[in-house]
Amino acid sequence: MEKLIGVWIAAFLTLCIYSFLYRDNPFYRFAEHLFVGISVGYGIVLSIHQGLIPLAWTPFWQAITQWPPGWGLTKLIPIAIGLLFFARLIPNYAWLIRYPIAILMGIGSGLAIPNVMQADIFRQVHGTLVPFSQIHAGTLSGSEIFGAILMLIGVISTLTYFFFSVEHRGVVGGVSKVGIIFLMIGFGSAFGNTVMGRVSLLIQRVEFLLQDWLHLI
Amino acid sequence: MKPKSACLLGLILFFTCKIITLAQLSEFSSEEFRATDEITAGKPPAPPTNIKATDKKNDDGTHITISWTKSADDGNGANNVTSYNILRKSPESNFETITKTLIKTGKTDYTDDTVKRDKTYSYLVQAVTASGTTSNSEVTGAEATASWFHTGKKWLFLSVVLFSVVVIYSIYHARSGKNIFIRRIPGLEAVDEAIGRATEMGRSILYILGLGSVSNVATIASMNILSQVARRTADYETALRVPCNDPIVMNVVREMVKTAYLEGGHPDAYQEQDIFFLTESQFAYAAGVDGIMLREKPAAVFLQGTFFAESLILAETGNSVGAIQIAGTDKEHQLPFFIAACDYTLIGEELYAASAYLSREPMLLGSLKGQDYGKLMIFAAIVVGVILELIGVNWVTTFFDKVSN
Structure with missing residues (x-):
């Protein structure tokens, strides 16, 4: 029931x-x-x-x-900093909220930036270079060599698109246009992939309505 | 003899032979096999040797690695060892099994990730046979300690320091008053158009920061853009509505918008209740924001920050109410939806560059210039790395391998 x-x-x-x-x-x-x-x-x-x-x-x-008080007392510091969030409820002391915010944003940036550099930049550069060592060793097939060169062109041209302090004219403009083409191809494939996932969610919901609720299938 | 009788005789002979054979076999098993079982079941296997417990380096003091040399009976003889078991004695308890499942043979180490920092633990390894007979190794111990520095990350640290030096130098350079060129970013040039449209129509602007927390880089970038948008809405006295997904982000946003209104000389125009917490749940947030869009019909919608599966739901609803939409995210899987459903889209790093582009503040412009220098170094490293790899020199690849792991 x-x-x-x-x-x-x-x-x-x-x-x-x-x-x-x-x-x-x-x-x-x-x-x-x-x-x-x-x-x-x-x-x-x-x-x-x-x-x-x-x-x-x-x-x-x-x-x-705890007695005698030991290092456990240091835990009171972050608790006190967290309590400063409630300072905004007292208009005269509302400015105190800036301290926990500054600490949170500082810690957040400090943790995020090295991780982003490691995962999104250095690992990608390494992945771009590795096939060329295999080309030198002669272990790649013709299509794999083509793939490695295509990847190199894609990385360099896309990187060029994201230069903001250079005007995108002449050679830079041409290379960045190639970069945009690579980006759009990537987005197109991501779009198709994600839409398929969403359609499966819709099917799941319709299946619930027709099977579990209406018992039609 | 008739065929039927011959067949019957054949069957009788076959079953007679079978019965005799089975009887002989059961006689054999009841004597010979029983004797073998008694020998193997009673005799324990040779224990694992050279057991060592080592505190794991470069961690927060929550891992101890136990290693051993396999039992002499591992894959050998009648007392064949089929698995190993780890027992641990903590300061509070006696020896107890810590492995959820038995460790298969061939593996000679195990990492205990359930230890507590600054406590000493004793370990022993059991060799286990198929019949369940066990044999204990000697006992060894280790203290779980935390490391101040992750020495494996020194190259990453040096790279971040180098990048930071370049950015700081660029900021000082920009502050000296020299003009820094920033290329045109179409999505950001439309910000004024969107705010102007909302002002003319007398409708609000809806600013959506996405689902990121305050430590998310895209959310921080989005808050910087919001600060610039708030300055303009303060000037035009246009309503700015910000539904937040994270209560901490809401508090930060309130402070930033309040400061923007103060600096713009319109502190009275700041409406704290327009920056509000909706819910932390992803799709409930999407449903709530969709409802706001449908009822308030904002003239402009900003979708800037971290977005996941709700991106298209939000962008499509914004499109359906006829709002001018400016989106931006660093989530590459959501960018296609924004490109399809919004008027302008900031792609990836354009989101990070946006606040410098809008404010033209020397500090932000210098930071952007420094990031470009960083990209130039990466660009050069790729070109040099490829050339060196093709002639058989791989030190650039080795360097990036060290930095990225």
Whole structure:
């Protein structure tokens, strides 16, 4: 019985969301508000259980109850910095919120930039160069050599497109146009690939409606 | 003899022979095999030797690697060892098994990733036979310690330092007052057009930062663009609505927009409630933003930041309400959707260049110039690397191998 009620609710909400394809209407608005509200509530509970209790409350309680006080007290520093977010609720001290924001953005950038350089730049350069060592060793077939040269042209021309302090005229302009062609070919294949994924999601939903709800298939 | 009788006699003879053979076999198994079983089941295999527990270097103190030399009975003799088992003794407990499944033979090391920093653990390795007989190695121990520096990343560190020096030099150069050229970026030239359109129509501007957190590079770039957009909306007194997916991003955005309105000389025009938290859930956020688009019908929609599967849902809805749309992301899988559904799209790094392009601030322009120098170095490294590889010299490739791992 519970399953049956669940299927009917899910089918009703699915149709409410799909009604958006026609126009904005009370059914869509109901489903939208329900979806947003439930997700916020779920998010709050998740934050309490996965963030607040294990990362703030438990270390705080251990730090203040431990005797003699040791390194555990250092955990009070990030907790205090986090509490500064609430300073915005007191107009006279709202400026204090800039400290946790600055720390978060600094740490975030510091962690992200080396990772981006490593994964998106250096690894790609390495991948571009490796086939040429194999060409020298004579281990690549004709089509693989063609692929390696095509990859080299693609990387260099696309890189040229992303030079911002040089005017894209003459040779630079021509090479960057080749880069745009490579980019668009890449986007085209990504588009096709992703659309196929989305169509499978639609099929899954239609299958739910026709099979689990209406029992037509 | 008739064929039927011959067939019957043949069958009787066949089954008689079979019964005799089975009887002989059962007699053999009941005596000979039983004796073999008694020998193997009772005798433990040779234990693993040379057991070593080593604290893993360059980690946060949560890994200890255990290595051993395989048992003499591994793949040998009647007491054939079929697997190994690791037992650990922590300061709080006695020896207990830590391997979820038995380790297959041929493997002679195991990394324990369930240890706690600054605690000493003892380990022993068990050799296990098919019949379940075990034999313990000697006990060894190690303390899990954290490393201050990841020595394997020194080349990456040096590369980042070099890149930073180039960027800082470029910023100082730009601050000296020299003019820095930035090429035309069509998507950014349309920003003023979009804000002007919203002002003329008396409608709002919807700025969507995507799903990135405050530590995401694209989100940081998007917030910088928002700051520039906010300066213009402050001048034109156009409503700017920013639904946020992350509460921390919302707080940062509120501060940035407030500062932009203050610097633009219009602090009273700042409306804090227009920058609000919607939800952290991806598709609930998409549903909520779609609802806002349909009801408020913004004249301009900015989709700048990190986007995933919701990108097309948002861009299509923005398109359906007739808004001028300027999108930008570094997620290459979402860029095709923006290109298809939006008026202008900032591709990848154009998003990062946008704030410098819009503000023309020397610091940001210098940073952009420094990034171009970095790209020039990469460009040169690729060309030189390819030439060297073709003549059999591979030190450029080796360098990038070290930096990228």
